[in-house]
Amino acid sequence: MKFEQILPFLKEGKKVFRTGWNGRGMFIVRQKGYPEGISCNRQTAEAWDLSEGDLFKVNPYLQIKNADGTHAMWVPSIGDIFAEDWEIKS
Known part of the structure; x- marks a missing residue:
């Protein structure tokens, strides 16, 4: 399939x-994100100069599961956008 x-x-x-x-x-x-907000933990508060527990709003985003089992936010490359080898995982 194509990216679109x-x-x-x-x-x-x-x-x-x-x-x-x-x-x-x-x-x-x-990922659906947290458009209404979520209470931020210490790590997020420190990264964004907030206080722990402050409301932290997050818009939807794409996330990848990497080959090593880790996860990260993901943005498609030009190659990914124009590729025609996309499949749905069953």
Whole structure:
């Protein structure tokens, strides 16, 4: 599939990946974020010069599960956008 074809699936909460990625088990998801806010923990408060417990609002974003099991925010590369090897993880 093309990148634009997987967007509706991401919005539905599906996991998607590229067959061209080298890492096994990698996929991306849409995180809903916290548009109404969430109480920030100490780590977030220190990073953003807030007080622990302050309301921290987060817009939706994409997140990737890396081959080593870690997770990170994700932004598609030009190669990802124009790739046609996207699939839905079952």
